[in-house]
Amino acid sequence: MRRDVLAAQLREILPPDDVVICGLGTASRTWRNAGAENLCYYISDPMGIATGFALGFALARPSLDVLLMVGDGDLLMNLGALTDVSEAAPANLRVVVLFNGKYETGGGARLAAEGRVDFAGIARASSFERQGSIFRPKAKSDVRPALEAMRAAPGPGLVVVDVEPEPSPYAPEGPWAQVERKAIFQHRLKARLVERGEHWLDPTA
Amino acid sequence: MSEGAQEGSASLLARHPMVEQLVAAQVEIATSLPDTWLVPLMNAIDETPSIRHIRVAREEDGVAISAGASLAGVRAVVVCQSAGLLLSVNALAGFAHHHQLPMVLVVAHRGGLGDGYYYHVYKQRVATKVLDAVGIPYHIVASADEIHIVGDAIRESNLHRRPVAVLCGREALRGG
Numbered sequence: 001m002r003r004d005v006l007a008a009q010l011r012e013i014l015p016p017d018d019v020v021i022c023g024l025g026t027a028s029r030t031w032r033n034a035g036a037e038n039l040c041y042y043i044s045d046p047m048g049i050a051t052g053f054a055l056g057f058a059l060a061r062p063s064l065d066v067l068l069m070v071g072d073g074d075l076l077m078n079l080g081a082l083t084d085v086s087e088a089a090p091a092n093l094r095v096v097v098l099f100n101g102k103y104e105t106g107g108g109a110r111l112a113a114e115g116r117v118d119f120a121g122i123a124r125a126s127s128f129e130r131q132g133s134i135f136r137p138k139a140k141s142d143v144r145p146a147l148e149a150m151r152a153a154p155g156p157g158l159v160v161v162d163v164e165p166e167p168s169p170y171a172p173e174g175p176w177a178q179v180e181r182k183a184i185f186q187h188r189l190k191a192r193l194v195e196r197g198e199h200w201l202d203p204t205a
Numbered sequence: 206m207s208e209g210a211q212e213g214s215a216s217l218l219a220r221h222p223m224v225e226q227l228v229a230a231q232v233e234i235a236t237s238l239p240d241t242w243l244v245p246l247m248n249a250i251d252e253t254p255s256i257r258h259i260r261v262a263r264e265e266d267g268v269a270i271s272a273g274a275s276l277a278g279v280r281a282v283v284v285c286q287s288a289g290l291l292l293s294v295n296a297l298a299g300f301a302h303h304h305q306l307p308m309v310l311v312v313a314h315r316g317g318l319g320d321g322y323y324y325h326v327y328k329q330r331v332a333t334k335v336l337d338a339v340g341i342p343y344h345i346v347a348s349a350d351e352i353h354i355v356g357d358a359i360r361e362s363n364l365h366r367r368p369v370a371v372l373c374g375r376e377a378l379r380g381g
Contacts, residue, residue, distance in 0.1 A: 021273075041276060044303065044304075045299050045303055046295050046296050046298075046299035046300075046303075048265075048296075049265065049266075049268070049269035049272070049296050049299075050269075051266075051269070052261075052265070052266040052267075052268075052269025052270045052272075052273065053269045053270070053272055053273040053276075054273060055266075055269075055270050055273060056234065056269060056270035056271060056272060056273025056274040056275075056276075056277070056281065057273035057274065057276055057277045058273075059234060059257060059259070059270070059273075059274060060233070060234060060273065060274035060277035060278070060279035060281070061277045061279070078263065078265065078266065080261075080262030080263050080266065081262070081263075081266050081269070083262045084259065084260075084261050084262055084266050084270070087259060087260055087261070088259050178303045178304055179303070179304060179305045179366075182276065182304055182305065182306070185276070186276065186278065189276075189277070189278070190278060193278070200278045201231060201278055201279065201280065202278075203307060203363035203364065203366065204363060204364060205231070
């Protein structure tokens, strides 16, 4: 399916309070273009750390539901992180993998073992599914029910979605550097947490 | 927590002052990948109710988890050997300079005088040079009476919004 269709479905399914974390490249551009209102952090670099990063965020804030959107190239760079997710088993973390076997941002070069890596199988073999759920919809019509089922169930959850390769060049730099985006995100997150009565530890506390 | 568990936890904290530093600094998450020098510290963290201890498959994951926790306003540390520090350099550089997210790495600084294993030697030779090259501050904690540096490093990391490494000798990691 096209990436924008997947993003539109996710935007409809996710409650507005879910926090979205996006891996670099196509995953970020796809979600950014969806125009969803969810609080979102676009990780940018380094590549390969998205799963661990989202896991840390989810563990730190168990009251928040967290969705990681990540490309297959990003995830492939560090498959062992799925074992870390299995180790921690956070009920509030769910992952959507955009699968097409290409490094789209880099010009569309193919991944190692292009299209043959079974991420759902690896997650399953990592005991990811101890308390969560794993879905690998094959038909386009199965994607939305899989996303809905994953969101409805306790985490950790994983859905691997076949997305059509599309040209996805680097976007022009926006007005904010990463450290500025981080500050904006933290400001909004802190306001939400404080409103809910949760503690926020300032760096100089 | 039962009185017995409280007493057990308190005695473990007393036996390992490095954990006392982590608790005082309000660290809530610790990630680890073991080395023989790190086992006493990891066991003490296991017995510390205020710290969630996550075993990771690769030290870089610990760095990533700590960064995610830091974004969420929670303090985290990475406990690893110097080999894990070295393989995490790109992640550390990204979190230091691109994101500016704080975290502390408590590192078993292998390969020094008296370590006795040839395969650790290169790590002692390159670790500090690599940290200098990527702009990550570090401190050496050789003995138990320098353990307070761990707490100081956590404060430094948060003030600077950057990772800081604490390179620890065997005696310090034993807790004295």
